[in-house]
Amino acid sequence: MTVGELVRELGLEVLVAGDLEADVHGGYCADLLSEVLAHAAKGDIWITHQKHLNVVAVAKLKEIGAVVLVRGLRPPQEVTDRARAEGVTILVSPTSAFETAGRIHRALFP
Amino acid sequence: MRRIRADLHIHSVLSPCTDLGMSPEKIVAGARARGLDLIAVADHNAGWNGPYVRRAARGRPVVICAMEIQSEEEVEVLALFPDERTCQTLSEQIERVLPDIFCDPETFGDQLVVDDSGEIVRRVDRLLLSPVPWPLGEVVRRVRDLGGLAIPAHVDRVPGGLLGVLGLLPEGDWPALELAPWTSVEEACARWPELRGRALLRSSDAHSPGQIGRAWTELAVKTLDVEGLGEALTDPGRVRPSPPFKETPW
Numbered sequence: 001m002t003v004g005e006l007v008r009e010l011g012l013e014v015l016v017a018g019d020l021e022a023d024v025h026g027g028y029c030a031d032l033l034s035e036v037l038a039h040a041a042k043g044d045i046w047i048t049h050q051k052h053l054n055v056v057a058v059a060k061l062k063e064i065g066a067v068v069l070v071r072g073l074r075p076p077q078e079v080t081d082r083a084r085a086e087g088v089t090i091l092v093s094p095t096s097a098f099e100t101a102g103r104i105h106r107a108l109f110p
Numbered sequence: 111m112r113r114i115r116a117d118l119h120i121h122s123v124l125s126p127c128t129d130l131g132m133s134p135e136k137i138v139a140g141a142r143a144r145g146l147d148l149i150a151v152a153d154h155n156a157g158w159n160g161p162y163v164r165r166a167a168r169g170r171p172v173v174i175c176a177m178e179i180q181s182e183e184e185v186e187v188l189a190l191f192p193d194e195r196t197c198q199t200l201s202e203q204i205e206r207v208l209p210d211i212f213c214d215p216e217t218f219g220d221q222l223v224v225d226d227s228g229e230i231v232r233r234v235d236r237l238l239l240s241p242v243p244w245p246l247g248e249v250v251r252r253v254r255d256l257g258g259l260a261i262p263a264h265v266d267r268v269p270g271g272l273l274g275v276l277g278l279l280p281e282g283d284w285p286a287l288e289l290a291p292w293t294s295v296e297e298a299c300a301r302w303p304e305l306r307g308r309a310l311l312r313s314s315d316a317h318s319p320g321q322i323g324r325a326w327t328e329l330a331v332k333t334l335d336v337e338g339l340g341e342a343l344t345d346p347g348r349v350r351p352s353p354p355f356k357e358t359p360w
Binding site: 031032033034036037050052053054057058061076 | 183184245246268269273274275276277278280281
Protein backbone atom coordinates (compact mmCIF):
# COMPACT_ATOMS: atom_id res chain seq x y z
CA MET A 1 0.00 0.00 0.00
CA THR A 2 1.25 3.51 -0.77
CA VAL A 3 1.00 6.59 1.44
CA GLY A 4 -1.51 8.04 -1.03
CA GLU A 5 -3.73 4.93 -0.87
CA LEU A 6 -3.66 5.05 2.92
CA VAL A 7 -4.66 8.72 2.84
CA ARG A 8 -7.65 7.92 0.61
CA GLU A 9 -8.72 4.85 2.55
CA LEU A 10 -8.63 6.61 5.92
CA GLY A 11 -9.63 10.06 4.77
CA LEU A 12 -6.54 11.70 6.28
CA GLU A 13 -5.78 15.35 5.63
CA VAL A 14 -2.61 15.96 3.63
CA LEU A 15 -0.88 18.96 5.19
CA VAL A 16 2.36 18.54 3.26
CA ALA A 17 2.66 16.10 0.36
CA GLY A 18 6.07 14.52 -0.02
CA ASP A 19 6.25 11.24 -1.91
CA LEU A 20 2.68 9.91 -1.80
CA GLU A 21 3.72 6.96 -3.98
CA ALA A 22 6.09 5.65 -1.27
CA ASP A 23 5.33 2.11 -0.12
CA VAL A 24 4.21 1.61 3.48
CA HIS A 25 4.92 -1.63 5.29
CA GLY A 26 4.49 -0.62 8.92
CA GLY A 27 4.33 2.14 11.45
CA TYR A 28 5.72 3.48 14.68
CA CYS A 29 4.02 5.37 17.52
CA ALA A 30 6.07 7.69 19.74
CA ASP A 31 6.24 11.22 21.03
CA LEU A 32 9.84 10.81 22.19
CA LEU A 33 11.96 11.55 19.15
CA SER A 34 14.92 9.68 20.61
CA GLU A 35 12.75 6.54 20.47
CA VAL A 36 11.94 7.16 16.82
CA LEU A 37 15.62 7.67 16.03
CA ALA A 38 16.47 4.42 17.77
CA HIS A 39 13.64 2.17 16.65
CA ALA A 40 11.57 3.39 13.70
CA ALA A 41 12.15 1.68 10.35
CA LYS A 42 12.59 3.22 6.94
CA GLY A 43 9.23 3.87 5.29
CA ASP A 44 7.25 3.68 8.54
CA ILE A 45 4.16 5.75 9.14
CA TRP A 46 5.01 7.73 12.29
CA ILE A 47 2.04 8.49 14.53
CA THR A 48 2.66 11.28 17.04
CA HIS A 49 1.46 14.28 19.05
CA GLN A 50 4.80 16.01 18.67
CA LYS A 51 4.84 19.04 16.35
CA HIS A 52 8.24 20.55 17.05
CA LEU A 53 10.47 21.38 14.07
CA ASN A 54 12.71 18.44 14.98
CA VAL A 55 9.96 16.09 13.81
CA VAL A 56 10.90 17.02 10.25
CA ALA A 57 14.61 16.45 10.87
CA VAL A 58 14.00 13.06 12.45
CA ALA A 59 11.50 12.00 9.76
CA LYS A 60 13.99 12.95 7.06
CA LEU A 61 16.88 11.19 8.80
CA LYS A 62 14.90 7.97 9.31
CA GLU A 63 13.27 8.17 5.84
CA ILE A 64 9.83 8.05 7.43
CA GLY A 65 7.03 7.41 4.90
CA ALA A 66 4.69 9.96 6.49
CA VAL A 67 4.20 11.72 9.80
CA VAL A 68 0.64 11.50 11.11
CA LEU A 69 -0.37 14.09 13.69
CA VAL A 70 -3.29 12.86 15.73
CA ARG A 71 -6.31 14.52 17.31
CA GLY A 72 -6.34 17.18 14.61
CA LEU A 73 -3.11 18.75 15.91
CA ARG A 74 -1.60 21.31 13.56
CA PRO A 75 2.07 22.22 13.56
CA PRO A 76 3.36 25.80 13.32
CA GLN A 77 4.07 27.11 9.83
CA GLU A 78 7.85 26.78 10.20
CA VAL A 79 7.29 23.03 10.45
CA THR A 80 5.18 22.75 7.30
CA ASP A 81 7.58 25.05 5.44
CA ARG A 82 10.54 22.89 6.41
CA ALA A 83 8.67 19.66 5.63
CA ARG A 84 7.86 21.00 2.18
CA ALA A 85 11.50 21.91 1.61
CA GLU A 86 12.66 18.48 2.81
CA GLY A 87 9.95 16.47 1.02
CA VAL A 88 8.54 15.06 4.25
CA THR A 89 4.85 14.11 4.12
CA ILE A 90 2.73 15.39 7.01
CA LEU A 91 -0.80 14.08 7.49
CA VAL A 92 -3.42 14.95 10.07
CA SER A 93 -5.86 12.50 11.60
CA PRO A 94 -8.87 13.81 13.49
CA THR A 95 -8.92 10.86 15.88
CA SER A 96 -6.79 9.88 18.89
CA ALA A 97 -3.44 8.10 18.57
CA PHE A 98 -5.06 4.82 19.61
CA GLU A 99 -7.82 5.09 17.04
CA THR A 100 -5.47 6.30 14.31
CA ALA A 101 -2.96 3.50 14.89
CA GLY A 102 -5.73 0.92 14.96
CA ARG A 103 -7.18 2.08 11.67
CA ILE A 104 -3.79 2.24 9.95
CA HIS A 105 -2.91 -1.20 11.24
CA ARG A 106 -6.18 -2.62 9.94
CA ALA A 107 -5.59 -1.03 6.54
CA LEU A 108 -2.04 -2.41 6.29
CA PHE A 109 -2.80 -5.87 7.69
CA PRO A 110 -6.43 -6.60 6.81
CA MET B 111 38.67 35.90 37.32
CA ARG B 112 37.39 33.73 40.12
CA ARG B 113 37.03 29.96 40.10
CA ILE B 114 33.74 28.95 41.70
CA ARG B 115 31.63 25.88 42.33
CA ALA B 116 27.98 26.11 41.27
CA ASP B 117 24.94 23.88 41.63
CA LEU B 118 22.37 25.50 39.38
CA HIS B 119 19.48 23.08 39.74
CA ILE B 120 18.04 22.67 43.23
CA HIS B 121 14.36 22.09 44.00
CA SER B 122 12.64 23.40 47.12
CA VAL B 123 9.43 22.50 48.95
CA LEU B 124 7.52 24.33 46.21
CA SER B 125 8.06 21.29 43.98
CA PRO B 126 5.50 18.66 44.97
CA CYS B 127 7.97 15.85 44.30
CA THR B 128 10.46 17.28 46.80
CA ASP B 129 11.34 16.21 50.33
CA LEU B 130 9.68 18.51 52.90
CA GLY B 131 13.14 19.17 54.33
CA MET B 132 13.97 21.43 51.38
CA SER B 133 13.20 24.70 53.16
CA PRO B 134 15.24 27.84 52.41
CA GLU B 135 17.30 27.39 55.61
CA LYS B 136 18.08 23.74 54.87
CA ILE B 137 19.01 24.47 51.27
CA VAL B 138 21.44 27.15 52.42
CA ALA B 139 22.91 24.86 55.09
CA GLY B 140 23.36 22.07 52.54
CA ALA B 141 24.95 24.38 49.99
CA ARG B 142 27.39 25.77 52.57
CA ALA B 143 28.31 22.29 53.77
CA ARG B 144 29.14 21.33 50.18
CA GLY B 145 31.23 24.44 49.60
CA LEU B 146 29.00 25.84 46.87
CA ASP B 147 29.58 29.47 45.90
CA LEU B 148 26.56 29.80 43.63
CA ILE B 149 23.22 27.99 43.60
CA ALA B 150 19.97 28.32 41.66
CA VAL B 151 16.60 27.45 43.18
CA ALA B 152 14.68 25.94 40.29
CA ASP B 153 11.22 24.63 41.06
CA HIS B 154 8.84 23.28 38.45
CA ASN B 155 7.18 26.14 36.57
CA ALA B 156 7.44 28.62 39.47
CA GLY B 157 10.08 30.67 41.23
CA TRP B 158 8.37 31.75 44.47
CA ASN B 159 10.94 30.39 46.94
CA GLY B 160 14.09 31.84 45.36
CA PRO B 161 13.83 35.20 47.16
CA TYR B 162 13.47 33.49 50.55
CA VAL B 163 16.47 31.24 49.93
CA ARG B 164 18.39 34.35 48.92
CA ARG B 165 17.40 36.05 52.17
CA ALA B 166 18.40 33.00 54.20
CA ALA B 167 21.78 32.83 52.45
CA ARG B 168 22.71 36.54 52.78
CA GLY B 169 25.22 36.14 49.96
CA ARG B 170 26.72 32.87 51.16
CA PRO B 171 26.15 31.23 48.76
CA VAL B 172 24.94 33.61 46.07
CA VAL B 173 21.42 32.54 45.07
CA ILE B 174 19.92 32.82 41.59
CA CYS B 175 16.14 32.97 41.31
CA ALA B 176 15.25 30.36 38.73
CA MET B 177 12.71 27.79 37.67
CA GLU B 178 12.53 24.62 35.64
CA ILE B 179 9.98 25.26 32.92
CA GLN B 180 8.34 22.36 31.11
CA SER B 181 7.51 23.28 27.51
CA GLU B 182 4.57 22.05 25.47
CA GLU B 183 6.81 19.32 24.02
CA GLU B 184 7.58 18.25 27.63
CA VAL B 185 11.16 19.50 27.40
CA GLU B 186 12.48 20.92 30.67
CA VAL B 187 14.45 24.14 30.60
CA LEU B 188 16.37 25.78 33.43
CA ALA B 189 15.49 29.46 33.43
CA LEU B 190 17.98 31.56 35.38
CA PHE B 191 16.88 35.14 36.02
CA PRO B 192 18.94 38.26 36.68
CA ASP B 193 16.81 39.26 39.67
CA GLU B 194 13.76 38.46 41.78
CA ARG B 195 11.43 40.72 39.83
CA THR B 196 11.97 39.05 36.45
CA CYS B 197 11.60 35.61 37.99
CA GLN B 198 8.35 36.71 39.58
CA THR B 199 7.11 38.16 36.29
CA LEU B 200 7.44 34.85 34.49
CA SER B 201 6.07 32.92 37.48
CA GLU B 202 2.93 35.05 37.30
CA GLN B 203 2.61 34.57 33.53
CA ILE B 204 2.93 30.81 33.93
CA GLU B 205 0.45 30.72 36.80
CA ARG B 206 -2.18 32.18 34.46
CA VAL B 207 -1.70 29.60 31.71
CA LEU B 208 -1.02 26.33 33.56
CA PRO B 209 -3.87 23.82 33.31
CA ASP B 210 -6.21 24.16 36.29
CA ILE B 211 -5.44 20.85 37.98
CA PHE B 212 -5.71 20.77 41.75
CA CYS B 213 -2.54 19.60 43.49
CA ASP B 214 -3.89 17.01 45.89
CA PRO B 215 -1.12 16.74 48.52
CA GLU B 216 -2.01 13.09 49.13
CA THR B 217 -1.34 12.25 45.50
CA PHE B 218 1.32 14.70 44.36
CA GLY B 219 2.82 16.15 47.55
CA ASP B 220 2.72 19.68 48.94
CA GLN B 221 3.61 22.84 47.01
CA LEU B 222 4.76 25.27 49.69
CA VAL B 223 6.13 28.77 49.69
CA VAL B 224 8.29 28.90 52.82
CA ASP B 225 10.12 31.97 54.12
CA ASP B 226 13.69 32.31 55.35
CA SER B 227 12.68 31.49 58.92
CA GLY B 228 10.89 28.29 57.92
CA GLU B 229 7.32 29.63 58.17
CA ILE B 230 4.80 28.59 55.52
CA VAL B 231 3.80 31.70 53.55
CA ARG B 232 1.24 29.97 51.37
CA ARG B 233 0.30 26.77 49.63
CA VAL B 234 0.12 26.73 45.82
CA ASP B 235 -3.04 24.85 44.85
CA ARG B 236 -2.61 24.58 41.11
CA LEU B 237 -0.44 21.62 40.14
CA LEU B 238 2.97 22.85 38.94
CA LEU B 239 3.90 19.55 37.27
CA SER B 240 2.02 20.21 34.00
CA PRO B 241 3.68 21.50 30.84
CA VAL B 242 3.06 25.15 30.01
CA PRO B 243 1.11 25.64 26.74
CA TRP B 244 4.13 27.25 25.06
CA PRO B 245 6.43 25.56 22.55
CA LEU B 246 10.11 25.32 23.49
CA GLY B 247 11.02 28.27 21.28
CA GLU B 248 8.53 30.49 23.05
CA VAL B 249 9.74 29.42 26.50
CA VAL B 250 13.29 30.34 25.49
CA ARG B 251 12.19 33.67 24.01
CA ARG B 252 10.24 34.66 27.12
CA VAL B 253 13.19 33.88 29.41
CA ARG B 254 15.60 35.79 27.18
CA ASP B 255 13.28 38.78 26.89
CA LEU B 256 13.52 39.08 30.68
CA GLY B 257 17.33 39.02 30.53
CA GLY B 258 17.52 35.42 31.71
CA LEU B 259 19.48 32.38 30.57
CA ALA B 260 17.52 29.43 29.15
CA ILE B 261 19.50 26.23 29.56
CA PRO B 262 17.97 22.88 28.63
CA ALA B 263 17.96 20.70 31.75
CA HIS B 264 19.39 17.15 31.97
CA VAL B 265 19.33 16.98 28.15
CA ASP B 266 20.07 13.26 27.96
CA ARG B 267 17.32 12.23 30.37
CA VAL B 268 14.01 10.65 29.48
CA PRO B 269 11.56 12.04 30.40
CA GLY B 270 12.09 15.77 30.24
CA GLY B 271 15.51 16.09 28.59
CA LEU B 272 15.78 18.04 25.34
CA LEU B 273 17.72 15.33 23.48
CA GLY B 274 15.65 12.52 24.96
CA VAL B 275 12.41 14.16 23.87
CA LEU B 276 13.41 15.88 20.64
CA GLY B 277 16.14 13.46 19.55
CA LEU B 278 18.51 16.07 18.13
CA LEU B 279 19.69 19.47 19.34
CA PRO B 280 17.32 22.00 17.73
CA GLU B 281 18.79 25.03 16.02
CA GLY B 282 19.22 27.90 18.41
CA ASP B 283 21.66 29.85 20.44
CA TRP B 284 21.96 27.64 23.52
CA PRO B 285 24.15 29.30 26.19
CA ALA B 286 24.86 25.88 27.76
CA LEU B 287 23.35 22.45 28.16
CA GLU B 288 22.93 20.60 31.43
CA LEU B 289 23.76 16.90 31.56
CA ALA B 290 21.90 14.48 33.80
CA PRO B 291 23.77 14.03 37.11
CA TRP B 292 24.69 10.44 36.23
CA THR B 293 25.95 10.72 32.63
CA SER B 294 29.64 11.19 31.84
CA VAL B 295 30.62 13.84 29.31
CA GLU B 296 32.16 11.10 27.17
CA GLU B 297 28.99 9.00 27.13
CA ALA B 298 26.82 11.98 26.31
CA CYS B 299 29.10 13.23 23.52
CA ALA B 300 29.39 9.76 22.02
CA ARG B 301 25.63 9.49 21.69
CA TRP B 302 25.06 13.14 20.73
CA PRO B 303 28.14 14.48 18.93
CA GLU B 304 26.47 17.90 18.71
CA LEU B 305 27.33 18.33 22.41
CA ARG B 306 31.06 18.47 21.69
CA GLY B 307 32.71 21.83 22.21
CA ARG B 308 29.70 23.28 24.05
CA ALA B 309 29.49 24.58 27.59
CA LEU B 310 28.17 21.59 29.55
CA LEU B 311 26.83 21.97 33.06
CA ARG B 312 26.21 19.40 35.67
CA SER B 313 23.98 20.04 38.65
CA SER B 314 22.44 17.99 41.41
CA ASP B 315 18.72 18.32 40.51
CA ALA B 316 18.44 17.88 44.29
CA HIS B 317 15.01 16.96 45.65
CA SER B 318 16.26 16.28 49.21
CA PRO B 319 18.92 17.94 51.40
CA GLY B 320 21.37 15.05 51.02
CA GLN B 321 21.40 15.49 47.25
CA ILE B 322 22.48 19.14 47.25
CA GLY B 323 25.88 19.49 45.62
CA ARG B 324 26.15 15.80 44.72
CA ALA B 325 27.01 17.07 41.25
CA TRP B 326 28.21 20.56 40.36
CA THR B 327 30.01 22.68 37.80
CA GLU B 328 33.23 24.62 38.25
CA LEU B 329 33.32 27.92 36.44
CA ALA B 330 35.75 30.77 36.05
CA VAL B 331 33.64 33.91 36.40
CA LYS B 332 34.32 37.63 36.44
CA THR B 333 31.25 38.38 38.56
CA LEU B 334 29.18 36.10 40.76
CA ASP B 335 25.75 36.66 39.22
CA VAL B 336 23.68 35.67 36.19
CA GLU B 337 25.47 38.14 33.96
CA GLY B 338 28.85 36.77 35.04
CA LEU B 339 27.57 33.24 34.56
CA GLY B 340 26.33 34.03 31.05
CA GLU B 341 29.69 35.58 30.20
CA ALA B 342 31.60 32.56 31.52
CA LEU B 343 29.43 30.17 29.49
CA THR B 344 30.50 31.85 26.24
CA ASP B 345 33.89 30.16 26.77
CA PRO B 346 33.42 26.39 27.26
CA GLY B 347 37.03 26.23 28.46
CA ARG B 348 35.95 28.04 31.62
CA VAL B 349 33.20 25.51 32.37
CA ARG B 350 34.04 22.19 33.98
CA PRO B 351 31.30 19.77 35.00
CA SER B 352 31.94 17.55 38.01
CA PRO B 353 32.32 13.79 37.61
CA PRO B 354 28.93 12.08 37.22
CA PHE B 355 27.06 11.00 40.29
CA LYS B 356 26.24 7.33 39.90
CA GLU B 357 22.84 6.21 41.01
CA THR B 358 19.77 4.62 39.51
CA PRO B 359 18.07 7.26 37.38
CA TRP B 360 14.58 8.15 38.55
